[in-house]
Amino acid sequence: MTDEPLLRVTALSKYYGSRIGCEDIxxxxxxxxxxxxVGESGSGKTTLLNCLATRLLPxxxxxxxxxxxxxxxxxxRMSEAERRFLMRTDWGFVHQNPADGLRMTVSAGANVGERxxxxxxxxxxxxxxxxxxxxxxxxxxxxxxxDEPRAFSGGMRQRLQIARNLVTGPRLVFMDEPTGGLDVSVxxxxxDLLRGLVTDLGLAAIVVTHDLAVARLLSQRMMVMKNGHVxxxxxxxxxxxxxxxxxxxxLVSSILQV
Amino acid sequence: xxxxxxxxxxxxxxxxxxxxxxxxPVVSNVSFSVRAGECAVLGGPSGAGKSSILxxxxxxxxxxxxxxxxxxxxxxxxxxxxxxxxxxxxRRDTIGYVSQFLRTVPRVSAxxxxxxxxxxxxxxxxxxxxxxxxxxxxxNLPERLxxxxxxxxxxxxxxxxNIARGFITDHPVLLLDEPTASLDATxxxxxxxxxxxxxxxxxxxxGIFHDADVREAVAxxxxxxxxxxxxKIAA
Amino acid sequence: xxxPATDIATYNFAYLDEQxxxxxxxxxLKGIAIPGYQVPFASRxxxxxxxxxxxxxxVTAAIIGPDDVLKVxxxxxxxxxxxxxxxxxxxxVADVAVTTETAKATIIQTRxxxxxxxxxxxxxxxxxxxxxxxxxxxxxxxxETRKMHALEEYGLMHVKLYEDIAxxxxxxxxxxxxxxxEGRYVMDPSPTPKFxxxxxxxxxxxxxxxxxxxxxxxxxxxxxKVVSLDFEDHPxxxxxxxxxxxxxxxxxxxxxxxxxxxxxxxxxxxxxxDHCETRQACGHRGHLSPDILETAR
Numbered sequence: 001m002t003d004e005p006l007l008r009v010t011a012l013s014k015y016y017g018s019r020i021g022c023e024d025i026x027x028x029x030x031x032x033x034x035x036x037x038v039g040e041s042g043s044g045k046t047t048l049l050n051c052l053a054t055r056l057l058p059x060x061x062x063x064x065x066x067x068x069x070x071x072x073x074x075x076x077r078m079s080e081a082e083r084r085f086l087m088r089t090d091w092g093f094v095h096q097n098p099a100d101g102l103r104m105t106v107s108a109g110a111n112v113g114e115r116x117x118x119x120x121x122x123x124x125x126x127x128x129x130x131x132x133x134x135x136x137x138x139x140x141x142x143x144x145x146x147d148e149p150r151a152f153s154g155g156m157r158q159r160l161q162i163a164r165n166l167v168t169g170p171r172l173v174f175m176d177e178p179t180g181g182l183d184v185s186v187x188x189x190x191x192d193l194l195r196g197l198v199t200d201l202g203l204a205a206i207v208v209t210h211d212l213a214v215a216r217l218l219s220q221r222m223m224v225m226k227n228g229h230v231x232x233x234x235x236x237x238x239x240x241x242x243x244x245x246x247x248x249x250x251l252v253s254s255i256l257q258v
Numbered sequence: 259x260x261x262x263x264x265x266x267x268x269x270x271x272x273x274x275x276x277x278x279x280x281x282x283p284v285v286s287n288v289s290f291s292v293r294a295g296e297c298a299v300l301g302g303p304s305g306a307g308k309s310s311i312l313x314x315x316x317x318x319x320x321x322x323x324x325x326x327x328x329x330x331x332x333x334x335x336x337x338x339x340x341x342x343x344x345x346x347x348x349r350r351d352t353i354g355y356v357s358q359f360l361r362t363v364p365r366v367s368a369x370x371x372x373x374x375x376x377x378x379x380x381x382x383x384x385x386x387x388x389x390x391x392x393x394x395x396x397x398n399l400p401e402r403l404x405x406x407x408x409x410x411x412x413x414x415x416x417x418x419x420n421i422a423r424g425f426i427t428d429h430p431v432l433l434l435d436e437p438t439a440s441l442d443a444t445x446x447x448x449x450x451x452x453x454x455x456x457x458x459x460x461x462x463x464x465g466i467f468h469d470a471d472v473r474e475a476v477a478x479x480x481x482x483x484x485x486x487x488x489x490k491i492a493a
Numbered sequence: 494x495x496x497p498a499t500d501i502a503t504y505n506f507a508y509l510d511e512q513x514x515x516x517x518x519x520x521x522l523k524g525i526a527i528p529g530y531q532v533p534f535a536s537r538x539x540x541x542x543x544x545x546x547x548x549x550x551x552v553t554a555a556i557i558g559p560d561d562v563l564k565v566x567x568x569x570x571x572x573x574x575x576x577x578x579x580x581x582x583x584x585x586v587a588d589v590a591v592t593t594e595t596a597k598a599t600i601i602q603t604r605x606x607x608x609x610x611x612x613x614x615x616x617x618x619x620x621x622x623x624x625x626x627x628x629x630x631x632x633x634x635x636x637e638t639r640k641m642h643a644l645e646e647y648g649l650m651h652v653k654l655y656e657d658i659a660x661x662x663x664x665x666x667x668x669x670x671x672x673x674x675e676g677r678y679v680m681d682p683s684p685t686p687k688f689x690x691x692x693x694x695x696x697x698x699x700x701x702x703x704x705x706x707x708x709x710x711x712x713x714x715x716x717x718k719v720v721s722l723d724f725e726d727h728p729x730x731x732x733x734x735x736x737x738x739x740x741x742x743x744x745x746x747x748x749x750x751x752x753x754x755x756x757x758x759x760x761x762x763x764x765x766x767d768h769c770e771t772r773q774a775c776g777h778r779g780h781l782s783p784d785i786l787e788t789a790r
Contacts, residue, residue, distance in 0.1 A: 109655070110656050
């Protein structure tokens with residue numbers, strides 16, 4: 001384990017006019033650590049995620065990222081070119097709706113290969129064999145490599161989106177409700193796959209979810225958000241087994257027991 | 259050598275915000291320590307707070323007051339106030355835990371479940387698998403089950419997977435939450451001998467055993483939890 | 494003041510007013526300064542429909558002078574509707590000399606071909622461009638494609654070529670084949686056959702591109718590197734033909750297939766009509782030349 005965090009967030013706030021998106025959020029994320037951000041719709045968790053992933057600019061506060069060369073960079077002071085480069089190499093972003101993260105009209109192989117081509121890979125054979133490898137890691141058969149994601153089921157699309165993100169070996173992946181909108185059985189398979197990949201690759205991840213079971217299975221740490229504020233944070237099992245904030249207790253007690 | 263685990267003046271209460279904020283005191287003024295090579299057993303009736311104490315020591319429950327000092331790589335760490343990252347490091351290297359129930363993960367084989375703590379500590383997968391197989395063998399789990407996910411196993415089978423997973427590492431502190439609850443006599447004996455081996459290796463064990471025979475066999479000392487009943491003022 | 498009845502419609506030289514020409518020339522100069530970059534310009538309504546070369550016509554109108562000699566080709570031919578009408582247009586509004594001979598022209602406006610006869614310094618080739626944005630096929634958002642050009646993010650262009658190989662076993666794009674200009678901007682060479690791509694590279698002639706509906710002008714100045722995109726293991730290749738031109742016997746030129754009858758009869762002839770006629774005038778013959786057929790009969 002490294003002595004330095006990967007991401008350092010200090011007093012981050014985002015306002016939409018006078019309305020609070022999220023306010024005064026601070027935390028550190030270490031390499032290989034999975035942080036879950038939970039809360040209901042409108043709690044500000046997606047606003048926070050989008051600020052961290054530089055898809056939104058915060059109103060105030062800073063977020064610094066330790067680049068592969070060990071240099072710390074302020075995310076909001078980087079040039080757009082650098083930021084976009086970071087996003088397609090060292091970062092990943094898994095959208096809730098796979099159609100938002102995939103190119104629906106090009107083949108699965110090209111979806112996976114796009115990042116490689118973006119960083120200058122110009123050997124078709126190598127790109128294709130890397131794509132085959134990644135498709136198999138997300139349990140998509142080689143025979144589907146030339147099919148468009150339009151022909152895939154929801155679960156397969158989501159797995160394809162994950163492969164597309166991981167092909168460049170990112171160190172940090174943002175996930176926005178990665179299992180939302182999937183059937184329960186498909187969800188379980190995806191979660192299990194994600195968990196395996198995160199462990200095997202030593203990925204750091206920030207996972208936004210309203211599903212506490214997802215948080216329990218994937219994350220070591222979690223933050224509970226309500227009305228734009230973090231109301232409770234800590235080890236995932238501590239927060240879930242001994243919830244302290246009134247809102248967290250409500251969330252935990254609201255889970256349906258099967 | 260420092261005492262591996264010292265619990266000092268720990269207090270815990272639950273505040274139930276959904277029920278008008280009533281406060282349910284659990285324990286207070288919990289103080290005891292566990293030496294290397296010793297098995298301390300938490301004693302007392304159900305509801306006395308034995309499990310809560312174990313969970314606080316593992317960092318699973320928050321601590322309201324007091325200190326839980328553990329010797330982590332020669333450093334004394336207070337788990338009552340440690341940040342999550344430190345707690346995770348302590349769990350990986352210093353404190354092991356055998357819970358009552360196995361939280362099963364779909365599609366992961368029993369062998370992988372058992373080997374996982376070793377792999378997480380950097381042991382090669384093959385070696386971790388070999389040691390996992392050895393333990394599962396000792397615990398008489400039929401070999402045909404090793405490659406299957408434990409979700410469909412019986413309670414006793416799951417429990418043995420869980421025990422193997424807890425015992426496979428050489429954590430200096432091991433917490434045992436009723437590890438023998440659903441085991442038959444033969445396997446209870448295996449667990450007793452596993453505990454004896456841990457003691458010989460200098461591991462500090464802290465456990466809850468409802469089974470009087472097992473408790474008798476392994477306990478070096480009983481920590482009476484009723485002493486720590488919340489509200490009771492220390493004499 | 495009395496005006497002769499025949500002079501009712503009087504136009505400024507080359508149809509466009511001088512202010513408009515200046516505006517277009519500024520766009521052209523900017524395009525030349527940044528090879529391959531698409532310069533927006535205030536495209537005018539022209540007396541012909543979009544898709545008939547309004548972009549090329551505006552560029553030509555902005556650069557043409559009374560001493561210029563104009564050649565207009567459509568798919569290589571001087572005698573098709575589009576070529577004939579644009580040539581007539583400039584004869585009428587600029588009274589310039591026109592020619593079909595590549596070597597004699599100072600300005601060649603083209604739809605979808607580069608002449609076979611090598612261009613020389615001092616000549617200007619004006620392309621009519623339907624869709625100037627090479628990335629649009631995969632990324633429909635103009636805001637995004639502009640950003641991609643600005644940041645030189647061209648991975649997507651290879652995604653298209655990847656798809657070709659995945660589907661057809663080779664790069665099946667045969668026209669509008671994307672090129673990189675001077676190592677910087679990726680450019681759509683207009684729907685010329687990829688056969689013509691190598692002619693763009695280090696050409697002594699000035700190449701101007703006008704897209705009227707899309708309101709874009711771009712340029713490749715003389716002696717500029719123009720490289721067709723490809724993969725290391727699937728290098729760029731031009732089309733080859735396994736028979737010479739049926740009329741002039743030319744090889745290594747771009748051929749059109751011409752249907753001869755309703756019984757499947759067909760022949761391949763030069764797409765560049767001027768090139769073909771010049772060769773025939775010099776005595777070159779293909780196997781379907783009229784006089785050869787005459788002799789055979």
